[in-house]
Amino acid sequence: MWIIRGLKKGIITTPFPKKDDEYIPKSYYPDSLKNCTVFTDIHNFSCMGCGLCKSDMVRREDHVEVRKTLSIKKSVHIFVLDVGSCGACNREISLLGAPQYDFHRLGFFTTPTPKHADVLMVVGELTDDMLPILRESYELMPEPKAVLAVGACASGIYLKRIEKEIPVYARVSGCPPQPKYILKALLQLTGRWNE
Amino acid sequence: MIMDNYTGEVLVAVFKEKAGYSAVWVDYDTGKIKIDNVGEDKLGDRPITAAFFNNYNIDTRSLPPCAKILTYGPAAGGIGEAGAFRLATCGERILSLVPYRGFKKNRSMLKMTKDMDVSRALPYFSRLSGQFAASYTTLFINLAFDDLDESFRTLSFAAVEMERIHNHVWVMHKLANDAAQKVASAHLSALTEEFLRLNSIVFGSRYLMDYPILYKKYDGFHDRLKELESEFNGLIDELLHSRIFIDRLHTTGKLNSEDVIKNDITGIPARAAAVSRDSRKFSVLKDFYGDHEPRMEEGGDALSRFLVRVSEVKDSISLLKEITLPNKIRVPEKPSNGLRYGLIEAPPGDIFMMVHVEDGKLKSVKIRPPSVVMLHAFSIGVRGNVFTDYPFALDSFGLYFADADLYGGW
Ligand code: SF4
Ligand code: SF4
Numbered sequence: 001m002w003i004i005r006g007l008k009k010g011i012i013t014t015p016f017p018k019k020d021d022e023y024i025p026k027s028y029y030p031d032s033l034k035n036c037t038v039f040t041d042i043h044n045f046s047c048m049g050c051g052l053c054k055s056d057m058v059r060r061e062d063h064v065e066v067r068k069t070l071s072i073k074k075s076v077h078i079f080v081l082d083v084g085s086c087g088a089c090n091r092e093i094s095l096l097g098a099p100q101y102d103f104h105r106l107g108f109f110t111t112p113t114p115k116h117a118d119v120l121m122v123v124g125e126l127t128d129d130m131l132p133i134l135r136e137s138y139e140l141m142p143e144p145k146a147v148l149a150v151g152a153c154a155s156g157i158y159l160k161r162i163e164k165e166i167p168v169y170a171r172v173s174g175c176p177p178q179p180k181y182i183l184k185a186l187l188q189l190t191g192r193w194n195e
Numbered sequence: 196m197i198m199d200n201y202t203g204e205v206l207v208a209v210f211k212e213k214a215g216y217s218a219v220w221v222d223y224d225t226g227k228i229k230i231d232n233v234g235e236d237k238l239g240d241r242p243i244t245a246a247f248f249n250n251y252n253i254d255t256r257s258l259p260p261c262a263k264i265l266t267y268g269p270a271a272g273g274i275g276e277a278g279a280f281r282l283a284t285c286g287e288r289i290l291s292l293v294p295y296r297g298f299k300k301n302r303s304m305l306k307m308t309k310d311m312d313v314s315r316a317l318p319y320f321s322r323l324s325g326q327f328a329a330s331y332t333t334l335f336i337n338l339a340f341d342d343l344d345e346s347f348r349t350l351s352f353a354a355v356e357m358e359r360i361h362n363h364v365w366v367m368h369k370l371a372n373d374a375a376q377k378v379a380s381a382h383l384s385a386l387t388e389e390f391l392r393l394n395s396i397v398f399g400s401r402y403l404m405d406y407p408i409l410y411k412k413y414d415g416f417h418d419r420l421k422e423l424e425s426e427f428n429g430l431i432d433e434l435l436h437s438r439i440f441i442d443r444l445h446t447t448g449k450l451n452s453e454d455v456i457k458n459d460i461t462g463i464p465a466r467a468a469a470v471s472r473d474s475r476k477f478s479v480l481k482d483f484y485g486d487h488e489p490r491m492e493e494g495g496d497a498l499s500r501f502l503v504r505v506s507e508v509k510d511s512i513s514l515l516k517e518i519t520l521p522n523k524i525r526v527p528e529k530p531s532n533g534l535r536y537g538l539i540e541a542p543p544g545d546i547f548m549m550v551h552v553e554d555g556k557l558k559s560v561k562i563r564p565p566s567v568v569m570l571h572a573f574s575i576g577v578r579g580n581v582f583t584d585y586p587f588a589l590d591s592f593g594l595y596f597a598d599a600d601l602y603g604g605w
Pocket of ligand 2: 084085086087088089123124125150151152153154174175176177322325
């Protein structure tokens with residue numbers, strides 16, 4: 001019966017990254033960061049899209065920045081480390097496995113141990129209690145390895161604190177970032193993104 | 196026996212004060228909330244105080260010689276968050292388990308609201324817990340502002356019910372995954388994603404953060420909701436025909452009604468053990484629930500909690516189909532004055548919040564997140580289970596360390 005149900009539904013996996021997928025609603029961001037009432041040093045990666053600044057809120061893509069790529073030919077194993085999140089970034093990462101995104105088709109898999117990981121995905125505000133775990137997780141990863149900071153906490157507001165401990169290769173904005181753009185960041189980070 | 200006439204006050208929270216403690220008691224039959232100033236000795240031997248003081252210990256004196264004690268987390272696979280447990284096991288049997296909270300306690304979201312203008316605090320309350328953003332936001336606004344109009348209240352109600360749905364469906368996805376029902380699990384994660392997209396279209400945020408600011412009327416809301424309802428009903432009918440799924444949940448992580456009453460458990464685990472504790476009847480949104488009857492089951496196990504969730508999703512969809520979303524809303528602006536407190540029924544159980552506003556500024560905030568109670572309930576329910584039952588038991592409570600670690604306030 002499950003098979004019939006699946007067949008009836010047809011393909012629901014996004015055509016992204018081959019084509020853009022307009023069906024996925026984008027997140028709101030302010031059209032200007034000038035009037036931010038939350039942060040004094042606001043930038044694209046720390047904006048939470050809260051709308052408190054009363055700027056016009058427009059739907060747009062989450063920002064992705066890749067400073068250094070990870071050259072890797074095989075499938076990519078990802079260790080997700082929550083260093084103090086509200087839980088929403090975690091769910092968005094889990095949803096990369098949902099049929100709409102199915103990141104396995106693009107060669108990405110999560111692993112429960114940093115010892116098997118190529119990419120460390122960091123989410124949340126780095127708390128004192130998670131600091132030694134962040135360091136240890138990074139140290140346990142085999143070379144070559146890379147760190148992707150996910151969401152406004154890890155990639156913007158608290159990025160400096162994380163960067164004091166480990167090098168960050170790439171980041172994606174959003175509070176939380178959409179799965180589609182986490183996927184885009186992974187593809188760019190691993191050199192698999194074709195514009 | 197359904198204990199819908201159970202009377203008695205539930206100890207909902209204990210907060211440290213400058214001198215002594217304040218204990219919050221709720222009578223779930225009448226909705227009466229009582230706050231006492233007490234010394235620690237006056238709390239008697241209510242086991243839930245271990246959750247409020249976060250002073251859990253495994254009692255090693257009662258363990259057999261084969262017992263081994265281990266810590267699981269905070270980065271271990273399966274928990275999915277920065278949280279941990281201490282366990283005592285003998286072979287594969289879990290003899291005792293206690294939550295090991297605090298890895299997220301230094302998150303600054305709540306602390307940053309200290310002395311803040313209430314009008315600026317909304318994004319912080321939206322981010323105490325991403326999964327329960329609508330519930331925290333709504334409760335905060337109800338306590339900290341005075342000028343809530345009908346359109347805003349209708350929108351809040353819709354946001355809170357959409358939150359219940361996406362959380363319950365996600366819990367179902369996780370349980371199906373634990374039971375190796377990969378196809379069902381994939382369908383349920385796809386359905387979660389569709390609910391989140393609908394949230395984004397209507398409320399401006401997939402997790403309903405800042406929904407009062409980002410809301411834009413979407414005319415297709417009811418039509419899309421009906422499509423998702425039919426998808427949900429079909430999936431659940433199918434899943435409930437799976438013997439493997441039912442068997443894995445049946446008798447797992449069981450709390451009976453005595454456990455619930457003795458441990459001051461509220462929310463889904465209470466209702467799944469036939470104890471009628473549901474704050475919707477007297478919460479800040481009580482007007483929308485009318486003569487709402489809590490959905491209850493009698494088994495007290497992971498299966499009963501699953502079934503309560505199924506009924507609640509159906510109820511939420513029915514309620515949402517009845518309301519008309521406002522064309523526009525006015526975000527409340529007039530701060531309240533003085534100390535206010537109240538509850539809201541978040542997806543796993545209620546949130547208690549106490550807010551003190553003076554001259555438009557926050558003077559103190561206290562919260563008792565539902566996940567604190569859920570962690571306590573899990574620690575009781577999982578005792579005696581084998582290790583392979585652990586994920587089913589854990590996931591059936593729908594709890595998060597993110598909000599549990601923020602218990603207390605400033
Ligand atoms: S949306 Fe929020 S975080 Fe972003 S600029 Fe406006 S006020 Fe600042
Ligand atoms: S970036 Fe936003 S969604 Fe992600 S953990 Fe931080 S507050 Fe939560």
